[in-house]
Amino acid sequence: MDVILPLVLVGLGSAGLVIGRAGAVVLGGLLVQWAGLVLASTFASTRAPMGVLLAEGATALACAAVLFLTLAGLEVNRPRRGAVRGVEGGGRGAAMQAAAEDLWPVVVLVGAAIAGLVLARLYPLGGAEGLMIAFYWSLLAGVLVMVLEGARDPVKLAAGLFALLNSVALLLNTLTGAAADPVAVGMLSVSRIALAVVLAYGWAAIQSTFQVLNLSPLFSARDPQPQVIGAEAEAEPEEIEVLEPEPVAAPVAYVEPPLTVDDTEGLPVEEVEEVIEIGDEDEEDEIDVEEDEEWLRRIRLDN
Amino acid sequence: VDRFDAALVLMIMAPLAGAVLSALPWLASRRESISPFTRFWLDGLALVLVCLGLIASGALPIFLPHNMQFFGEGVTFTLTPLARLLLPALFAALVVTVLRLWEASSDDADPLGSGPYSLAWASCGVGALLVAAMLFENRTVQGLLLFGVVLVVAAAALGYPARDEDEGGRMASALRLAGGLKHLSIAATGTVLLLIGGLALQQHALNLEDRALLQLGVGMLAVGLLARVGAMPFAGAYTDFVRASPGLATLTLGAAVPGALAVGLLMLAPVESSLVNAQSPGWLGALAALTAGLRALGAGSAKPQDASLAEETERSSLAALLTMTAATAMGWALVGVLSGSRMGAEGASLLIINMALVVPLLLAGADRRAVGLRGVALGVGVASLLSLPLLGGSAGGLLVAQAAANHNGWWLAGLLLGTILTGAGWLGWIRRPRVETTDEGRGGIRLNVVTVLIAVLLAAQVGLFLGSGRLIDVLGAWTGVPWLGGQ
Numbered sequence: 001m002d003v004i005l006p007l008v009l010v011g012l013g014s015a016g017l018v019i020g021r022a023g024a025v026v027l028g029g030l031l032v033q034w035a036g037l038v039l040a041s042t043f044a045s046t047r048a049p050m051g052v053l054l055a056e057g058a059t060a061l062a063c064a065a066v067l068f069l070t071l072a073g074l075e076v077n078r079p080r081r082g083a084v085r086g087v088e089g090g091g092r093g094a095a096m097q098a099a100a101e102d103l104w105p106v107v108v109l110v111g112a113a114i115a116g117l118v119l120a121r122l123y124p125l126g127g128a129e130g131l132m133i134a135f136y137w138s139l140l141a142g143v144l145v146m147v148l149e150g151a152r153d154p155v156k157l158a159a160g161l162f163a164l165l166n167s168v169a170l171l172l173n174t175l176t177g178a179a180a181d182p183v184a185v186g187m188l189s190v191s192r193i194a195l196a197v198v199l200a201y202g203w204a205a206i207q208s209t210f211q212v213l214n215l216s217p218l219f220s221a222r223d224p225q226p227q228v229i230g231a232e233a234e235a236e237p238e239e240i241e242v243l244e245p246e247p248v249a250a251p252v253a254y255v256e257p258p259l260t261v262d263d264t265e266g267l268p269v270e271e272v273e274e275v276i277e278i279g280d281e282d283e284e285d286e287i288d289v290e291e292d293e294e295w296l297r298r299i300r301l302d303n
Numbered sequence: 304v305d306r307f308d309a310a311l312v313l314m315i316m317a318p319l320a321g322a323v324l325s326a327l328p329w330l331a332s333r334r335e336s337i338s339p340f341t342r343f344w345l346d347g348l349a350l351v352l353v354c355l356g357l358i359a360s361g362a363l364p365i366f367l368p369h370n371m372q373f374f375g376e377g378v379t380f381t382l383t384p385l386a387r388l389l390l391p392a393l394f395a396a397l398v399v400t401v402l403r404l405w406e407a408s409s410d411d412a413d414p415l416g417s418g419p420y421s422l423a424w425a426s427c428g429v430g431a432l433l434v435a436a437m438l439f440e441n442r443t444v445q446g447l448l449l450f451g452v453v454l455v456v457a458a459a460a461l462g463y464p465a466r467d468e469d470e471g472g473r474m475a476s477a478l479r480l481a482g483g484l485k486h487l488s489i490a491a492t493g494t495v496l497l498l499i500g501g502l503a504l505q506q507h508a509l510n511l512e513d514r515a516l517l518q519l520g521v522g523m524l525a526v527g528l529l530a531r532v533g534a535m536p537f538a539g540a541y542t543d544f545v546r547a548s549p550g551l552a553t554l555t556l557g558a559a560v561p562g563a564l565a566v567g568l569l570m571l572a573p574v575e576s577s578l579v580n581a582q583s584p585g586w587l588g589a590l591a592a593l594t595a596g597l598r599a600l601g602a603g604s605a606k607p608q609d610a611s612l613a614e615e616t617e618r619s620s621l622a623a624l625l626t627m628t629a630a631t632a633m634g635w636a637l638v639g640v641l642s643g644s645r646m647g648a649e650g651a652s653l654l655i656i657n658m659a660l661v662v663p664l665l666l667a668g669a670d671r672r673a674v675g676l677r678g679v680a681l682g683v684g685v686a687s688l689l690s691l692p693l694l695g696g697s698a699g700g701l702l703v704a705q706a707a708a709n710h711n712g713w714w715l716a717g718l719l720l721g722t723i724l725t726g727a728g729w730l731g732w733i734r735r736p737r738v739e740t741t742d743e744g745r746g747g748i749r750l751n752v753v754t755v756l757i758a759v760l761l762a763a764q765v766g767l768f769l770g771s772g773r774l775i776d777v778l779g780a781w782t783g784v785p786w787l788g789g790q
Contacts, residue, residue, distance in 0.1 A: 123519060125499075126506035139495075150488065157488060164495040171502050172443065183378060184443040191447050194454050195491070202461050202484055209476055218481050 002043040003130030009036025010134045011113065014141035017163060018109045018148070023071045023155040023213075026145075027064070030159045033138060034060045037166050040134045041173040044127075052173050052185075059189040063196040067158065070200035074207045105148055112140040131174055138167040152215050154206060158199040165192055308373040311380050314363050314390075315434050318397075321356015322427035325349040329420050353401050353423045357430055361394025369780055373438075380438040383572075384781040388652060388774060389565045392659040393433055396557035397426045399663040399760070403550055403670070405752045422550050425459040428452075429554060433562040442501030442570045446494055449531060449566055452559050453490040457483045459551055460544065475547050482543030486555070489530055489537045496527030501570060517578060521571070525584035525641050528567040532560050534591035534633040535598060538626055545622040549666045556629050557662040561655040564633070568640045568648060568786075575785040576643030585641040585710055589717030592634025596724025599627035603728030604735070624728055625665055631725045632658055632688040632696065635718055639703040642710060645787040649775050650702025656774065657696040657767060661687045664760035667753050675748035676757045685729055687764055689722050695767030698775075 009032055016029025038056040045052045116139075120132035127135070142163030150157040169188055172181075203213060210217045325348075331337070332345035364387040373380040401423045429452050436448035460483030462476075500523030507516045530537050544552040576583075602623035607616035632654060639651025661684050667673055668680025683694065690700025707714040748754060767774075781787070 123515075125503055125519075126510070126513075126516065146488065146492075154484070157484070161488060161491050164492065168495055168498045168502075171499065175502055175506055181441060181443065184441060184447065187444060187447040191450050191454070194451070195487075198454055198458050198461065198487065201458070202480065202487075205461055205476075205480055209473070209480070215481075215484070218477050218484075 003040070003128075006036040006040035006043065007130060007134055007137075009033065009039065010137050011036075014113075014137050014163075015109060017141050017156075017159055018112075018144050019105050024068070026155050026159050027067055027071065030162055031060065031064050033141065033163060034064075034166055037134060037138060037170045040131055041170055044131055044174040055185055055189055056169065056173070059192055062193050063162065066193070066196040066200050070203055071155065074203060074213060105144075108144060108148065109141075112144055113137065116140050125171065125175070127171070127175055131170065135167050135170050138163050138170065142167065151219075154199070154203050154213060154215055157215070158196075158203075161195065161199070162192065165195070307367065307371050310363055310367055311371070311373045311382060311438060314360050315431050315438070317360040317363070318353075318356045318427040318430035318434075321353045321359075322424045324356070325352040325420065325423065328352070347405070349420060350401055350405060350423060353427055354398050356427060357394050357397050357401065360430055360434055361391045361398070364390045379440050381440055382438060383569065384778055385565065385569060385652060386437040388777050389561070389655055389659075390434060390437060392656040393558050393562050393565075394430060395763075396553065396561070396659040396663050397430050399667075399756055400426050400550055400553045400557065402752055402756060403553065403663075403667065421462070422459060422548075422554065425455050425551075426554055426558075428455040429559055429562075433558065433566075436562070436566045437569060442504070443498055445566050445570055446497040446501055446527075449497070449563050450491065450494040452562065453487060453494070453531075456551070456555050456559055457487040459483075459554070460486065460548075478543045478547035479551075482540045482547060485543070486533070486540035489533060489540065493527045493530030493532075493537075496523050497531055497567075497570070498527075500524035500527055504574060514578065517574075521574060521579045522584055524567070524571060525587055528563070528570075528640070529587050529591060529637065532563045532567070532633055532637070533630075534588070534637055535594035535627070535630045536591075538595070538630045538633075541626045541629070542619075542622050545625050545666070545669075546619060549670060553663050553666045556626075557659055557666075560629075560633065561636075561658045564636050564640060564651065564655050564658075568651065571640070571643075571786045572784045573786070576788050579643070583641065583643055583710060585638045585643075585647075585707065585714055586717070588634045588637030588639075588641055589707065589714040589721070590634075591637060592631050592721030593717045593724070594721070595627045595630035595634060596721035596728070599624055599631070599725040599728030600731070601728070602627060603731030606735075620732060621669060624725075624732055625669060627728065628665070628685050628688045628725055629658065629662055631721050632690075634721060635690065635700060635703050638707050638714060638718060639699070642703075642706040643786055643788075644706045644709065646702050646709075647706030648787050649778055650699045650704075650706060652778055653699030653767075653771055653774060654690075654696060654703065657687060657699055660760060660763045660767060661695060664757060664764070667757050667760070670753050672749075672751050672753040673757060674754070676754050679761070680757045683761060683764060685726075689726060693768060695764045695771075697768060698771035 013029045013031070013033025013036055016025055017033060018029075020026045020029050034056075038053060038060065041056060042049045042053045116133055116136035119136045119140075120129055124132050125135070142160045144160075145156050145163065146160035148156075150160050165188070169185075169192075172184060172188060206215070206218055207213050328345040328349040332342045332349075337345075364382060367382055367387070369382055369384040369387050371382050404422060432448050432451045432455065436445045436452075439445050439448065460479050462479055462483075500520045503516055503520030503523060507513060507520055510516070533541060541552065541556055544555055602620050605616060605620045605623075607613045636651045636654040636658070639647040639649075639654065642648075664680055665684030665688070668677050668684055673680055687694040687696045690696040704715055704718065707718060
């Protein structure tokens with residue numbers, strides 16, 4: 001129980017961290033993983049388990065508060081994983097590629113989980129095997145997140161950095177050689193809280209500058225775009241003309257045979273009135289009326 | 304607490320005190336009713352207060368005896384001869400960073416959008432954290448203090464979002480944001496490796512027979528140091544800093560990086576080098592220098608894709624060349640630090656001092672205000688970083704080359720090839736058709752803060768070359784260091 005529950009939490013949290021797409025899911029995965037590491041530290045610590053629980057718990061809550069509140073406060077406009085690589089909207093091939101994009105982290109995650117088990121046996125760093133599995137799972141999840149999507153997604157970048165630092169905190173709190181130096185433990189907590197503040201500020205800066213919480217436009221904006229010399233006016237973005245649908249010339253559809261009074265025989269009264277109204281709206285009819293009036297005026301003058 | 308103990312604590316607190324005191328004129332100068340004349344003098348007063356704090360902290364080690372210790376509540380500070388030797392140079396770089404802010408362009412002075420104060424305060428934070436890291440004995444705490452330096456630099460780099468809607472403003476903002484995030488993520492990863500390596504070495508002390516744990520710890524420390532200092536291939540963020548804010552680049556490359564190298568040497572100091580010599584990781588430094596040379600060669604021969612991009616390509620090529628030259632010097636210093644020999648450590652120490660003095664010279668040479676001294680500053684700076692003779696870096700380069708040759712000829716070959724390639728990159732840049740950028744001032748030598756700084760830093764090069772022997776003698780007092788027991 002001392003090992004299984006923390007390991008389950010670390011494993012679930014790592015999975016959410018790597019596979020999750022939405023920012024809240026990623027941060028939730030990080031928090032679950034963090035909870036597992038705190039439990040593992042508390043169960044394994046021989047010196048001051050309650051002190052470890054309080055210090056790590058307070059750090060986790062402070063960091064989570066900063067990150068969650070910032071993320072909630074931003075008008076997040078995060079493109080889909082497929083959309084980032086330009087595979088959206090391309091039919092069946094694009095759909096398959098997007099599915100592969102979603103499947104790829106799962107496959108890598110399974111590989112990392114196995115690697116963590118092996119590394120815990122090969123390089124135990126002086127800790128118990130269960131602790132080392134938790135350490136390597138957390139470490140590898142952090143590395144995976146940063147390698148897979150850290151260059152595009154600032155939320156995943158932040159989560160990866162925290163996973164790395166949390167794995168160090170586990171070692172610091174549990175290895176006997178570290179002797180749970182209170183100065184080091186305190187500094188590690190302060191460092192993580194400061195990191196949360198800096199990263200949250202970075203998110204806000206990216207969002208306000210580029211209107212999207214994504215690193216791709218940030219890196220592309222560093223390179224200047226070539227301009228056509230002497231054609232500054234053309235280089236400016238053209239205003240997109242919004243084409244409104246042309247009004248359907250409804251009478252045109254009904255004018256094929258000119259309607260006569262005979263044609264309205266047998267029709268209900270409402271439809272007859274409608275036909276008359278349509279006929280009244282016809283411009284040609286209006287022109288005819290004017291011509292008739294002009295003809296009548298000339299006749300009167302002649303008489 | 305005797306006066307020496309108080310002096311050690313004062314070394315850490317002096318930069319912070321300078322920053323706090325400078326906040327008073329800052330608050331006064333923010334009032335709208337104040338005249339421009341008064342604001343000018345309040346700005347000057349703030350910078351003077353910051354500089355006084357930095358100078359006090361940097362000068363104190365010169366007057367204190369080495370190996371003195373302070374024992375507090377769970378805290379032990381030790382002033383090693385290495386710290387005594389290096390701290391004055393690191394603080395000189397910080398003072399140059401602050402002085403450059405005087406009448407600086409908005410890009411340089413204003414990364415946080417609040418006048419010259421933000422970068423000055425960042426310099427104070429970096430100074431205090433570096434002193435603490437060099438005085439603490441605990442590896443974990445040292446690594447975390449170095450991480451604190453990263454956080455301060457990253458915060459200064461992130462700054463305010465772009466206030467200008469034009470492309471230039473957005474690009475500068477993008478460069479700062481990208482550089483800050485890259486620096487933060489790479490340095491944080493390096494810090495994690497440093498901490499794990501340090502913990503593995505602490506664990507090894509409980510089980511001396513476990514040689515694999517020792518090798519693993521030293522290996523992780525070495526790779527962590529490589530990533531933490533941002534040697535190649537992790538130096539991409541510095542190019543962004545040089546392009547976006549030369550003041551920030553001076554702070555990072557002139558003080559933070561040499562400080563991290565020095566702390567790395569202190570972290571390795573208690574390790575018995577004879578036990579790990581067979582697996583000595585010094586080749587990492589040689590590889591870093593070689594990679595930097597290759598990148599410099601590419602930057603020197605870069606051609607614009609389009610005529611309209613000529614000026615921007617010129618700027619980015621120069622930034623890449625400046626960064627890669629510093630990265631080559633980092634590779635040399637890393638070999639010295641990781642060689643596990645006294646000769647290598649002495650050479651690395653001299654190279655670290657040289658970096659702290661010559662990177663500000665190099666970046667001042669790229670400043671618009673350098674005008675007539677631009678070429679001299681760039682030329683001397685590059686030559687010194689490449690360890691050419693008769694300049695500040697030559698003695699250190701010679702010692703590191705000897706240490707590398709004693710270990711493995713391939714290390715020396717890698718270092719020399721990296722240096723040659725970097726020099727070739729500069730030659731390519733010089734020979735290609737010139738494109739004048741708006742960064743280049745026109746005219747002869749003018750008296751301003753940058754030209755005065757360049758003159759002083761040029762004199763420091765001569766002084767460092769002539770005084771190298773004396774400096775090595777100071778390091779001779781650093782005895783009983785297991786890491787320096789190798790060849």
